[in-house]
Amino acid sequence: MEIKKSPKSNLENFSKIFMQIGLVLALFVTYKSIEYKTFDKTYGDLGVVNMSAEMEEEIPITVKPERIEPKSPPPPAPEKIEIVKDEEEIVETVIETTETDETVAVVVAEIVEVEEVEEVIEDVSFMIIEDVPVFPGCSGNKDELKDCFSKMVQKHFSRKFDAELPNELGLSSGRKRVFIGFKIDKNGNIVNVQARGPHPKIEDEVIKVMKQLPKMKPGKQRGKPVGVKYSIPFTLLVE
Template identity: 80%
Template sequence: MEIKKNPKSNLENFSKIFMQIGLVLALFVTYAAIEQKTYDKTYGDLEVVSMNAEMEEEIPITERVEPVKPKTPPPPTPEKIEIVEDEKEIEETVIESTETDETEAVEVEEIEEVEEVEEVIEDVSFMIIEDVPVFPGCKGSKDELKKCFSQKVQKHFSRKFDADLPNELGLSPGRKRVFIAFKIDKSGNIVNIQARAPHPKIKSEVVSVMNQLPKMTPGRQRGKPVGVKYSIPFTLIVE
């Protein structure tokens, strides 16, 4: 026998209604809790003390007391002063005048005049002279003037010296050395000619040839003209 269920007893048909009723109750309880008012409790007539009040410290008022200075007693009254006449004579100092009269003779010490001694510069070597002597026709820098000077002297000797003289004197064949030295003085003249040669006649010929050198522009040392020493060797070929 099969038991049949009454369709009215099925609760699933009322589940939606129960859920809506529960939701309404929950909203009501929440609203009632929000709207409920609360009041602070009072405890008799106690005064409320604020802890934030500033505590004021009482500072006693003091008065500055300045020390009393002792009063200085007045100076004593001076005794009666007696005036005594000074009988001592005072010697006056007489200051003599140092001015001289036009009629008086004045002794003046003699002033010795010192003559300035001109600095004497000795003869300077051609190799170290500041401003070299200039052979007529030479131009250029200091080194160029030196080179031109030597070339001009050699050319003058070769042109003026008698090349046949060594052969005429019967000297042995070969090369013969001749050393010549002279000085260009402060005026540019050739002086103090010295020669060393293998024969006295050759020496005389060399001196004669050097005396024919033209006048030079004198050399200068420290801006002043000075004597300049010059020397040069020559080679003679004897056949």
């Protein structure tokens, strides 16, 4: 048995019409939504506020009041005003000129030459003297002259001193120290001989021996002859 549809109940015949109506409706809704206008809500007139304006502080202008000095009372008026006549004569002071005239003699002060005082250099130690005293027969530089001087003084003492004197005085055996000091003056002479030893007679013998030293070439300080102090110890061997 064959089933037959009615041509009016077939919906496929209206599908194109429905699609066209749908498109028209969609375009109409889109157009209305685009053309629809909205407005902002207003809350009344609140005035205009400018937030960018800087706040200005009004500074009151102060005026420093002027200090009013207390007025001192005027001096009391004299009881009686005396009028004094100007009878004194004014004496003019004449200022004399300092310029010389050809007719005036000029007095020239006499120039007196002052003698230069020679610098006095005191005695200098043998250790720091610039130019050491020279013992006869010594030569060389400063250090060599110092060594030669000391050796010659020791040699002179050993040769001239009486070696038997300590034994004759009954001194105990052993080594005895004798300290000797003297000065070579500006002329090279031996002066101010001093000695300190174990016995007064030994001191006298030492002084006598050292006074027999030969005349030296004097030492110099700053190029001028000066006195030079010299000291040396000796050891005596008592048997």
